[in-house]
Amino acid sequence: MSFRLRVLGLLALTAMTATAATAWLTLRQATSQVQDSVAAGRQEVSRINDGLQAYGFTHGTWAGLSPTVSALAQDTGQRIRVTTETDVLLADSDALAGRPPRAVSGQPPVLVDPRPLLRLPAGRVPLASVKRTVTAIAEYRSTTVYAACLTRAGARVSARTDALGLPVVSAGSHSARCAKSDPGDDQRAGQDHVAASKCEKEQNLTACLRQVFNERTASVAPPRLTVRLGVRDESPATLAAAPTVAVASGVALVALLGALLLSRAVLRPVRALTSAVRGLGEGELERRVPVSGRDEIAELGRAFNRMAHSLQAAEERQRRLTGDIAHELRTPLANLRGYLEALRDGVVDPTPELLDSLHEEAMLQQRIVDDLRDLALAEAGALTYHRATVDLGDLLEVCRTAHRAQADTAGVTLRVDTEGPVHVDADADRLRQVLGNLVGNALRATEQRGTVTLAAARRGAFAVIEVRDTGKGISADDLPHLFDRFWRADPSRGRATGGSGLGLSIARQIVTDHGGTIAVRSTVGAGTTFTVTLMATGEPVADG
Template identity: 45%
Template sequence: MSFRLRVFMLVMLVAVSAIGATAWLTLRLTAGEVIRSREAQVRHQDEITETIRAYGLRHGAWPGVDRVVAGLAERTDLHIQLRTDAGEVLVDSDTLQNRPSGGVRGASLPIDPRPVLDKSIAGAANDPRAYGVIKKIVPSDIFGPAPTDPIYGGAPALAVRQVSQYRAALDTVRCHAARTKGDPGLLISTAPYLTVTQMKDDPGCLRQATTRVLTDTAWQSDVNANFYACTAKRVLLYSGQGDICLDSSFGNAVSTISAVPLQLYLGGRDDLDLGELSRPALFGLAGLLVVATLGTAWIARRVSRPVRRLTLASRQLAGGHLDVRVPTRGSDELSRLSESFNQMAEAVQRSEERQRRLIADVAHEMRTPLSNLRGYLEGLSDGVVEPSRELFVSLHEETLLQRRILDDLQVLALAEAGELGYTKAPLDLADLATTSATAHRAVAAEAGLTLTVEAPAPVWVDGDNDRLRQVLGNLLTNAIRYTDAGGQVLVHAYADGGRAVLSVHDSGVGIDSGDLHRVFDRFWRADPARQRATGGTGLGLTIAHRIVTDHGGRIEVSSRPHVGTTFTVHLPLLTGS
């Protein structure tokens, strides 16, 4: 029986056995879990709602409520989630317990942490004293005895008094907590919100909070305006309608200092405890495990594990984790597939890194020159910079430099994409060295350098004359640029053991050993302080390295600081030369 047929038969056996058992077990467990979760929600929702509301009322803010939610979730075995009215999740008990956030069921429960106006202090609900107004608050109006005169003039007395108490109470406990590192929360949830002990614990904080409330009169005017705007729309001020306006003005005033309202969502925990399963469910689960274990042990060992690793790695690779790799063992098809995946991931990572570096390098190289051009043009436009022939010549040279950078980038992009065309023909490196040296001898003489060529015999290679001349021209330009007056540059072409060798040696400033590995990187220069006009685009050696590589050769560099640098090009020697 073939491997494919054995796999097919085992999978069919497991599938037929598992489908029925899994369906029955899933339905039974799901129904039981739904019933248990709903019962727990109904049983605990009042406790959870009131506990969280009381925390918000006593603290006037929600920092620290995660500890309360975590304790409630642990005690009630429910998934508790708090959201703002905008739908943003503020606290999630599953997240606090380092578990994936599960679902929530049913409608939300509102949590309003604002205090409620206690009208019993002024007598009956319709007592006119409840609507007395205060012209000016004094310290005794905040935590002292209730005023006996119903009318003071300015704003609803009862609302102003209790808002003042709530404001002063929050300020007092927060001030005291900052000094003692304690809990910045109130001990009672009703007016006057501070116990006698709290008032005596820290008289300085109480005095400071009371003074702050007394000096802030803007909110008192808002209470007054809201109350009378409401009563102006109602006919019966003292027949039940006043209560509505009083509650409205109090709620608006206290909402600016209280915690924001939240929405409570409840749900059951998604994980199941085997201890909660009924006996039939346990029997069904055990039978399913036995069948699955016997039928898929060999398949899981040989197939499932490598496939899972490849699947996970491919998802991570698609998600941007380019350094992901899978282990390879053996020499079967899955091992070869893993090796192919690793090679593909390596290629993708290198390509992505090259692309990021190129984008960053291009942005860096183009930013400064373009900023300079923009600055001069704005200066000319604003009349700050006087136009002159020298300035226009400088700007023209700057644009030519940008054009050279773009041309080099285009050549480099074509080369790295394998689309740079070459017209190869038999080529004598000795003649190429002599011709290129002649073209650069005038520049070398102007720089005070001696340019010498050693090419005793023809050295034939199969190459593109223009591209190899570009390589040698770049090496000569760099050698002349980084060699001080009185130095020398030597070009040597010769054959060595079946390889054609072309070297350029200078007695210039040299390159530090720590920078040698960066010589062929894009936009790298040995002396970053040099100007672009004299220091090149930083792409010449990168292009030269690509051209030599495309010719089947290699380019090497050796250097000693303050002694000199040697670039050596190795190319295949033309057969029969």
């Protein structure tokens, strides 16, 4: 996988993990806290409602309610403001706590009804239920007045619930000050009976009788309360920080571990590459870096290895070239020196034959030096070219004329084969230099009665020149070295018969400078063909 894709994948995975973990934690924590808050709020409202309702049920009045409100506020942590339905303030937890009352929240108020829920046994006949309701009304009036009196007297009042759901009040020592009134008021009882009797024909008898009970006891029962809880613009509960920090730390740790693993994977080959580059700069051209994978780092390692191989090959070629030059020049220069010293010492006579031989030897060395100069200029891109439109047919004819005498001497047939006019944009002298080298090599490799053919043809946008011979050919092992400097296919050939060994190297560089290619194919015992391919000029001539 690409290094860039790995980095992007790690970052994307880290980001998605962090986002998912944070979202999950926030949602889970918020949901939990909302549920807990709702449950706690319901419990607190229920506790406050039950506490206030119990107080009214027991005491029959709201007098002395403040301690109960303070205790409920402290127990639940709520800000409690209690008023009657007519908005008469009874108690405020802020005022009771000694601080200025704060504005209440906009939550719906809690309604507290202290009156008991009348219990009527199921299955009774309507008349019996009516009688029990009338009795309950009278009993509740009497008990409520009694409980209110006890409360105002400072008695410690308690109550229990009887079978009808009515309070049964008891008190301590203050009970003697308050006398429980006789519930048997005939006039009221008659009115209560009339009101209750209207429910006999109602389908829901119990609900109708409970409504009558509430209406007939409203004058003595404590009024219903409106309870407001909370404070306006109160800050909501914040999310707990510990789980968020824990998850964030976990995600950061995962990202850190991922970054460490990635940096290790990146820095290991980088360190190896840095060490190899340092060694290469110090002359250790054999240094290479281990490469595995197919990402950008691996590609960088392969590029470095290729560069190091090229540098090492160039250094080896340079050393080999220096050795080859020394080898090529040492023997003839030693011969020249020996003969000159012999002539100086009078050991040999300066005959015309000897002088001609020495002159020829000096000319051969001059040719080697000239070839080296041409090759150096060509490889440096400093060789001068004078380009013009060249007719390859004419160029091949000129080359055949120049080598006809050598071919006749070797008993080799030299011929030209062209397919129509073929033109290229090139330096004619440099192309003759290339062809002269190829033809000279072909004539030396071809036995008597053999043939060397110079051919030119156009193949689409390219001009192709071939130098074919029927010589002994070149082995497949020697073909890769054919264009190396000072290399000869036949080691037995000397400078006089095999040339300087630089001609093909120069020819390849000249063809390359012309934007072309030179190739060779050969079969041992059948001959060799050199092919030069250049860009053609002009439109191809149609057949027919």
